[in-house]
Amino acid sequence: MLNDFFFSTSPNRCDEWVQAVRRRTDDPDLRICSGTWGAFVSVHGAGTQYIVRENEDYLFMLLGHPLCTVSKTTFAFGDIEEKAILAALEVHFTEGQAIDWTRYFNGIFAIIAIRKKSNDFLLATDTLSFVQIYYTSRTVAGEHEFLCGTHLDILAEVSDRRVVDKLSVAECILYLKPTFPYTLLEYVRSVPPASTFTQFHGQPTRSEYYWMPWEPERIDFSLEDAGGWVRQVVEDSLDTVCDEYRSIAILLSGGGDSRIFAGMLADKKNVEAVTFSESCSRECMLAQKIASRSNLRHVCCFRNEDYYFNLIDPCTQMCGFDNFYIHAHMLHLADKYDFNRNDVVLSGLWADLLLKGAQVPVKNVLPGCGVQKIDKHGYELLTCDAVKKGYQEEAHARRQRHNQMLKKIRPNSYKDFEEVFPYSMSDTLSCVSVNRRLFNAYDPFADFRIIDISSKVPVEWKINWKLQRAAFQDIFEKFKDIPHSSGSQCSKGSLQNAPRCLVLATKKKAQRYLSRIMHCTRNYDAWPKTAAMYKQAMARNMYSNVVGAGIFRDILEEVSYPKQLFKKATPKHMLFLLQIGRRVQAL
Secondary structure (H helix, E strand, O other): OOOOEEEEEOOOOOOHHHHHHOOOOOEEOOOEEEOOOEEEEEEEOOOOEEEEEOOEEEEEEEEOOOOOOOOOOOOOHHHHHHHHHHHHHHHHHHOOOOHHHHHHEEEEEEEEEEEEEOOEEEEEEEOOOOOOEEEEEEEEEEEEEEEOOOHHHHHHHHHOOOOOOOOHHHHHOOOHOOOEEOOOOOEEEEEEEEEOEOOOOEEEEEEEEOOOOOOOOOOOHHHHHHHHHHHHHHHHHHHHHHHHHOEEEEEEOOOHHHHHHHHHHOOOOOEEEEEEHHHHHHHHHHHHHHHHHOOEEEEEEEOOOHHHHHHHHHHHHHHOOOOOOOOOOOOOOOHHHHHHHHHHHOOOOHHHHHHOOOOOOEEEOOOOOOOEEEHHHHHOOOOOOOEEEHHHHHHHHHHHHHEEEEEEHHHOOOHOOOOOOOHHHOOOHHHHHHHHHOOOOEOHHHHHHHHHHHHHOOOOOOHHHHHHOOOHHHHHHHOOOOOOOOOOOOOHHHHHHHHHHHHHHHHHHHHHHHHHOOOOOOOOOOOOOHHHHHHHHHHHOOOHHHOHHHHHHHHHHHHHHHHHHHOOOOHHHHHHHHHHHHHHHHH
């Protein structure tokens, strides 16, 4: 199941695009167009929303699930979105004006538009590139060809750009993601966030930003003001969802963000809460209590214990080599539990990065107390003894160039936005990459107004849940006797939670110590233990595939060849490396 588009300035590429798609999905729903302007193919998953329109002047596609800001009367795709795009294209192509797409669409989206008579094209990304567009070019028989698409592997296959970028692999060992605009393929790049990428009147392609997260020179509002703005945006979004959709699902965990939606949509008969877990865990029981308190029907969907190992190949096939699957909690389960019976599925994942500073390095004021402060040492460039020095130096140079770009717009807080602009710098992007291809996923925290607020508030307001409580304290009070999955209470500040956190940290430490001396296999963390995962990878012969990947021999020091690296890696890191090794072997 895919939900992607592909375009080439050569008109003879349709068959190749179609064949590449069909190798990855059964019975695809395809739209195929070609002309002197080039070749266009789009493929659509069941239950996901999109617009493809063609007339004698234009061919365009809107991919994703954005709110049309031209009118407040619609959320679902329809005539208003089509008119908005046509109006914007007329301004861009006829008058040559840059388009601010936040005036038309809000949320997660990607746009491709082709003006057929003049062979002009336009690519547009949302404000953080939640939906990535990849591009490359080459010269064949003296003719220049530009190719782009939203699936890296299919683009690489048709353009014959399958050479793996060893430096990007080294970056993944250090940072888990390549630095923007690079990908894991040497000759393929990503279109910038919040930008239009165009070819106009036969001129070379060019990119223009229509929005950037400028750092304000001074703050002329309070924490309470910012919380009120966040609250208003979320209320507006949920009101629109309730007006336009008959059946709504909430991805409900034991955390704080999803309980916000449960509290605000309490007693709605057309809303159900869904929790995914490996077993009837503490998180699942907390979610059940939250759903019961909100008077919402609750469904708990169970995954196998080896779920993440089983994801490696299917997720790479569906989403491409550049979207690591680690947050792909819904793959395989969406069909099993008939998730498309819901018109829209709400999640709150992006609040972590945008409103709670999940990317900001923090440390506890006292070990285990839960009161966090910014850890300046966490901003330092990462190193790894296993990676050859030359690769580390080049990887650091890439990251520093990216930060120099951010420093121009955020002189004081550029490091805070390193993994945000674009969002592809965060490994959580895989959640978007999977969910947008499976069902109509919508996250109110991906709203442009939230992103704009996030770029203006001090990072100190984000940590310790200060901004979240300023916006949703009354919702947290509804569930004050139901703790967060971490054990803290969402309705209380970090200082008030400190005694409870210290007790829980001590208890958890004792449990780990006892399990170690008693050789207990029970796991008290959300992720399986590294040793257990390493043993399972060996049993599945996955490790031997990675050892055979010559790319690791080129990147790693001989004395630290993969075995040592894997044994020291965190579970997430180990799975990333397994995915890279298996994919390189398949190329």
